[in-house]
Amino acid sequence: xxxxxxxxxxxxxxxxxxxxxxxxxxxxxxxxxxxxxxxxxxxxxxxxxxxxxxxxxxxxxxxxxxxxxxxxxxxxxxxxxxxxxxxxxxxxxxxxxxxxxxxxxxxxxxxxxxxxxxxxxxxxxxxxxxxxxxxxxxxxxxxxxxxxxxxxxxxxxxxxxxxxxxxxxxxxxxxxxxxxxxxxxxxxxxxxx
Amino acid sequence: xxxxxxxxxxxxxxxxxxxxxxxxxxxxxxxxxxxxxxxxxxxxxxxxxxxxxxxxxxxxxxxxxxxxxxxxxxxxxxxxxxxxxxxxxxxxxxxxxxxxxxxxxxxxxxxxxxxxxxxxxxxxxxxxxxxxxxxxxxxxxxxxxxxxxxxxxxxxxxxxxxxxxxxxxxxxxxxxxxxxxxxxxxxxxxxxxxxxxxxxxxxxxxxxxxxxxxxxxxxxxxxxxxxxxxxxxxxx
Numbered sequence: 001x002x003x004x005x006x007x008x009x010x011x012x013x014x015x016x017x018x019x020x021x022x023x024x025x026x027x028x029x030x031x032x033x034x035x036x037x038x039x040x041x042x043x044x045x046x047x048x049x050x051x052x053x054x055x056x057x058x059x060x061x062x063x064x065x066x067x068x069x070x071x072x073x074x075x076x077x078x079x080x081x082x083x084x085x086x087x088x089x090x091x092x093x094x095x096x097x098x099x100x101x102x103x104x105x106x107x108x109x110x111x112x113x114x115x116x117x118x119x120x121x122x123x124x125x126x127x128x129x130x131x132x133x134x135x136x137x138x139x140x141x142x143x144x145x146x147x148x149x150x151x152x153x154x155x156x157x158x159x160x161x162x163x164x165x166x167x168x169x170x171x172x173x174x175x176x177x178x179x180x181x182x183x184x185x186x187x188x189x190x191x192x193x
Numbered sequence: 194x195x196x197x198x199x200x201x202x203x204x205x206x207x208x209x210x211x212x213x214x215x216x217x218x219x220x221x222x223x224x225x226x227x228x229x230x231x232x233x234x235x236x237x238x239x240x241x242x243x244x245x246x247x248x249x250x251x252x253x254x255x256x257x258x259x260x261x262x263x264x265x266x267x268x269x270x271x272x273x274x275x276x277x278x279x280x281x282x283x284x285x286x287x288x289x290x291x292x293x294x295x296x297x298x299x300x301x302x303x304x305x306x307x308x309x310x311x312x313x314x315x316x317x318x319x320x321x322x323x324x325x326x327x328x329x330x331x332x333x334x335x336x337x338x339x340x341x342x343x344x345x346x347x348x349x350x351x352x353x354x355x356x357x358x359x360x361x362x363x364x365x366x367x368x369x370x371x372x373x374x375x376x377x378x379x380x381x382x383x384x385x386x387x388x389x390x391x392x393x394x395x396x397x398x399x400x401x402x403x404x405x406x407x408x409x410x411x412x413x414x415x416x417x418x419x420x421x422x423x424x425x426x427x428x429x
Contacts, residue, residue: 023218023219023387024218024222024296025218026221027215030214030217071273072273074269074273074298075266075269078265078269078299079265079266082265111261111265112299112301113299114218114296114299114300117296117298118292121296122292125291164399166400167399169402170395170398171396171399171402172395174391174394174398177391178387178389178391178395179388181386181387182383185386185387185388
C-alpha cells in the first residue's frame, strides 16, 4: 500500500507532471502565472479541490457503477466538481475569510480547470482504490503547484529579456513553459519499484 | 452579421486557438498524428455546433444566474453522446485520444462561444458560428499535427494514410503508418514530446501575431496616405 502511494506521488509530481507531460490545466497555468503570489494561491486552491474531488468522485463512481450508469460519469463528475467548488467557496467565505480573500477570484475558475476533471477521470481509468485516488488527486495538485510557481518565477524574469517583437505575450510564455517541460523530461528516466 | 464575415472570423480574425487563445490544453496534447488532430477537430466541431444551437434556442428561458451550470450540463450531455459514438464506431480514435474526449466538457472554446455569442444571437447565426469556429479549431490542430509529425517523425498523415504495395490508402481505423517523407532517424523526436507541443504552438501564435500586426500596419499606412491626399486637396 505504502509503496504504491509513494510511487503514485512521485509519478504525479515529477515524472508525469500534470502540466508538463499531460497538458492538463494549461489555461489557469498560462493565465494566473504572471505573479508568484497568485500562482501560489492558485496552486493551493487547485490542490485542495483536486484532493476533495478525487475522494467524492470515487464514491460517486461506485454509486453509478452499482446502478449500471457508468456511462454517465463525465456528466456526474462535472456536476460534483461544480457543486464542490461552490461549497468550498461558501465555506471559506464564512470560516477563513483571509484565505478566501487570497483565493477569491480564482476559486470559481477551478470548475473549468481540466486538471480537476482530468484527475477524476484518470482515477477511474487507472482503477485506483480510494486511498490511491486521494493520493493521486493531492499529489497531482502539488505537481500543478510546483509547475505554476516555477513558471511564474521564470516569467517574472523573462519580462526583462529581449526577444523578437512577435513573440510578445503568450508565445514567449509558451516557449518558457516548453523549456520547463524539457527540464521535467529529465525525470522520465526515473524507474520506480 | 453575414455568413462570409463569420467564416473569416472563425478561421482568421477570431480564430479560437490562435487569436482567442482558448482550448490550448487539447491543442498541445493530442497533435502528434494527423489522425488524432482531425478526429479531435471534428469531434469538437460537432459538439460545438450542437451546443451552440441548443443554447441559442434556450437563450430566452435560461436564468442569468445559473447559466454557466446549464451550459456545462448541455455540453456534458453532447460530449457523452460523442464519446459513446466514438467508442462504438472508431475505437482506435477513442483509445488514442483517451481522457481528452471527455475533457471536451471543460474545453474553454465551447463555453466561451456559449457565453460570448449564443446567449445573445438567434439559432441560425449560432449554428454557423459553431461550424466556422469548429473549422478554425480543426485547421489549427491540423497545422500543428503536420508540423510536429513531419519534423518530429519525418512522416505525414500518420494513422490516416497508409502506403502499402505502392498504393495510397485512406485508413479510418488509425492503423495507417503514414507517408514517410524522410527517415525518422533524422527527425527531431523532441517535437513529438510535450516540449514540441509548447514550442510549435508558440511559433504558430507568434506567426499569427506577426501577420495580424503587418495587416494593421498596412491598413494604417493606407489610412495615412489617404489623409495626406485629402490634406493636399484641401490645401490646393
